Amino acid sequence: MSEENAAPRSELDPAASDANGTTETRDQDKDDHKPRDSKGWDGKLRVEKLSLSDEPRDPTVEIQSDAEVSEDEGPPPEQIQADEDLLDDTPEDEDEIELVHCKISDMASLRLERFKQIKRLCLRQNRIEAIEVPAVSAATLTEIDLYDNLIAHIKGLDAFTELTSLDLSFNKIKHIKRLNHLKKLKDLYFVQNKISTIENLEGLTNLRQIELGANRVREITGLDTLTGLEELWLGKNKISEIKGLTTLTNLKILSIQSNRLRTISGLDALVNLEELHISHNLLTEVSGLEHNTNLQVIDISANPIEHLTGLNGLTHLTEFWASNCKLSSFQEVEKELRDKEELETVYFEGNPLQRAQPALYRNKVRLALPQIVQIDATFVKKV
The missing domain is CATH 3.80.10.10 (Ribonuclease Inhibitor)
Structure with missing residues (x-):
C-alpha cells in the first residue's frame, strides 16, 4: 500500500474509524498491526505521515522533553x-x-x-x-x-x-x-x-x-x-x-x-530478528546489524543518514525502507543492495537521489537493483 493511498487515521484518536459509522473488527486490527509500509504503523499507533518536503531531524540538536499533559479530565462521563x-x-x-x-x-x-x-x-x-x-x-x-x-x-x-x-x-x-x-x-x-x-x-x-x-x-x-x-x-x-x-x-x-536513538546497538543476541522498524530517529548511519543475518525487513526512513552502509551479510532482505533520509549516491545503493537476491521492495523517495533528478530516478534504481519488483509505491514493469 502506498503512502499516497493510505487512509488517514489520527494516532491520538482511536475512535476515528467510527466517524464514518463503521467499527473495525478485531481481525482487521490484527492485520493493521504489521508495519508493512512506510506509513509507520506501530501496532495501533501510526507516526505522522511524511511528505516529500519533510526533512530528518538534526542529530546535533538537544531534544527537549514535552510538557506533561494536565490531569484535569473535565466533567464526569455520562x-x-x-x-x-x-x-x-x-x-x-x-x-x-x-x-x-x-x-x-x-x-x-x-x-x-x-x-x-x-x-x-x-x-x-x-x-x-x-x-x-x-x-x-x-x-x-x-x-x-x-x-x-x-x-x-x-x-x-x-x-x-x-x-x-x-x-x-x-x-x-x-x-x-x-x-x-x-x-x-x-x-x-x-x-x-x-x-x-x-x-x-x-x-x-x-x-x-x-x-x-x-x-x-x-x-x-x-x-x-x-x-x-x-x-x-x-x-x-x-x-x-x-x-x-x-x-x-x-x-x-x-x-x-x-x-x-542516535545509534543501533544491543541487537547482537537477536539472531532470529526478521523485522527492524527504526524510522523517525536520529541515526546518522546503519551499523550494528552484523549478527542479525535473518533480517528480512528494515525501515530506516526519516533518519539523517547520508551514506548507505552496514548491510553486509543481510542476504535475506526482502524490503528496505529508506524514504526521506539524506542518501544521494546510486553507487552506494548498488554496492550495498545489488547482491541481495531476495530483495523485492525499496523505498528511496524524498532522498536527494530522488529529488535531484525525479524523471530519471526510477530508471536509475532499476539499473542499480535489477532484482526488485517495487520502487516506492509503484511496481516495476518488466520488459
Missing part, C-alpha cells in the same frame, strides 16, 4: 440508565460479547454473569473507569478488550488466569501491576497510556507480543524473563538507547520508531 439492559437480546449461551461506543461507565450494569460460556469480551470506546468482570466468567474468558476507556489502575483480574489476550490501549494507566499471575497471556497491549517504566512482567513466559507504543518510556527494562517474546512494539516513546534485550533470542519483530 452514564447509561440503570434500567437499560444493553444485552437484553443476547442469548445467554453467547461466547462473544461486543459493545463498542455505547457510553458504558459501569461494567456491573451489564450483568455479565448471565453468560456462562463467554470467551471474548470487547467493550471498546466506552467510559469505563474500573475493570469489573464477574469472577464466575474466569473459567472460560480468554480475551478482554477494553481499548479506549478511562481506566487508570489495573485491578480486578486476579481470577482470570485463562486470559491469552488483554488490550488496555488508549487508557490512563501509569503503572503495570497485578498481571504476572496471568501465565497463559500471549498478547498484551498498552498503546497510548502514561507508562514510564516497563515493570512487573516477570513470569509471563508465554507472552508472544507486547505493545507499548505512545507512552513515556525512557529506558528498556523489565523484559529479561520474557524469553518467548516474538514481537516488541515501542514506537513513539523517549528511548535513547537500545538495551535490555539480550535474553529475547526469539524476538522476530522490533519496532522502535519515533524515539531518540
Whole structure:
C-alpha cells in the first residue's frame, strides 16, 4: 500500500474509524498491526505521515522533553440508565460479547454473569473507569478488550488466569501491576497510556507480543524473563538507547520508531530478528546489524543518514525502507543492495537521489537493483 493511498487515521484518536459509522473488527486490527509500509504503523499507533518536503531531524540538536499533559479530565462521563439492559437480546449461551461506543461507565450494569460460556469480551470506546468482570466468567474468558476507556489502575483480574489476550490501549494507566499471575497471556497491549517504566512482567513466559507504543518510556527494562517474546512494539516513546534485550533470542519483530536513538546497538543476541522498524530517529548511519543475518525487513526512513552502509551479510532482505533520509549516491545503493537476491521492495523517495533528478530516478534504481519488483509505491514493469 502506498503512502499516497493510505487512509488517514489520527494516532491520538482511536475512535476515528467510527466517524464514518463503521467499527473495525478485531481481525482487521490484527492485520493493521504489521508495519508493512512506510506509513509507520506501530501496532495501533501510526507516526505522522511524511511528505516529500519533510526533512530528518538534526542529530546535533538537544531534544527537549514535552510538557506533561494536565490531569484535569473535565466533567464526569455520562452514564447509561440503570434500567437499560444493553444485552437484553443476547442469548445467554453467547461466547462473544461486543459493545463498542455505547457510553458504558459501569461494567456491573451489564450483568455479565448471565453468560456462562463467554470467551471474548470487547467493550471498546466506552467510559469505563474500573475493570469489573464477574469472577464466575474466569473459567472460560480468554480475551478482554477494553481499548479506549478511562481506566487508570489495573485491578480486578486476579481470577482470570485463562486470559491469552488483554488490550488496555488508549487508557490512563501509569503503572503495570497485578498481571504476572496471568501465565497463559500471549498478547498484551498498552498503546497510548502514561507508562514510564516497563515493570512487573516477570513470569509471563508465554507472552508472544507486547505493545507499548505512545507512552513515556525512557529506558528498556523489565523484559529479561520474557524469553518467548516474538514481537516488541515501542514506537513513539523517549528511548535513547537500545538495551535490555539480550535474553529475547526469539524476538522476530522490533519496532522502535519515533524515539531518540542516535545509534543501533544491543541487537547482537537477536539472531532470529526478521523485522527492524527504526524510522523517525536520529541515526546518522546503519551499523550494528552484523549478527542479525535473518533480517528480512528494515525501515530506516526519516533518519539523517547520508551514506548507505552496514548491510553486509543481510542476504535475506526482502524490503528496505529508506524514504526521506539524506542518501544521494546510486553507487552506494548498488554496492550495498545489488547482491541481495531476495530483495523485492525499496523505498528511496524524498532522498536527494530522488529529488535531484525525479524523471530519471526510477530508471536509475532499476539499473542499480535489477532484482526488485517495487520502487516506492509503484511496481516495476518488466520488459
